[in-house]
Amino acid sequence: EVQLVESGGGLVQPGRSLRLSCAASGFTFDDYAMHWVRQAPGKGLEWVSGISWNSVSIQYADSVKGRFTISRDNAKNSLYLQMNSLRAEDTALYYCAKVPGPVGLYYFDYWGQGTLVTVSS
């Protein structure tokens, strides 16, 4: 059974940093690209970032480019999101999501339950 478990969320002041983690199990992690998607409270879904199976191809939404860094450790079956220079508008539930391929254009076939990031002074 595919499982994605996010952690690392919390309350952080504007301008500070936070690192999210996603622990994957139930599938061969290094066969698939992985993504982060967020959802502000009461709002819709926003794609944040994605990384190919081998970390060669990385993409970011314009809203986080230059502030967020996605990475993965295939030996640990883990995905990460380093978030710097956080803003109030980054407040959201952050989901880790799997796609059904190693790289390229895919939909999200599995999602974690999310970790909440609140940016406030």
Place this chain on the structure above:
Amino acid sequence: DIQMTQSPSTLSASVGDRVTITCRASQSISSWLAWYQQKPGKAPKLLIYKASSLESGVPSRFSGSGSGTEFTLTISSLQPDDFATYYCQQYNNYRTFGQGTKVEI
């Protein structure tokens, strides 16, 4: 950037109704479109991919159609478990979601 626009934003329906949700893309995305269902406090669940392919385990009352810029999600006979918010998502160029359609009683 490709914009995705769903209509309606809210839909009131009854059990047994046929329900249709529309999603329009700001430019052609071929068939690179997915539909998700989200219930309160839960992660989104994949229903349809490549515009019309039903994800394994999803009831056959759900169907998707369209290509290019206009797409629809149809629920043939609404069931109590189907009251939720539905999102379309393009994956032709990066990834963009529609704003969601809430299906309520």
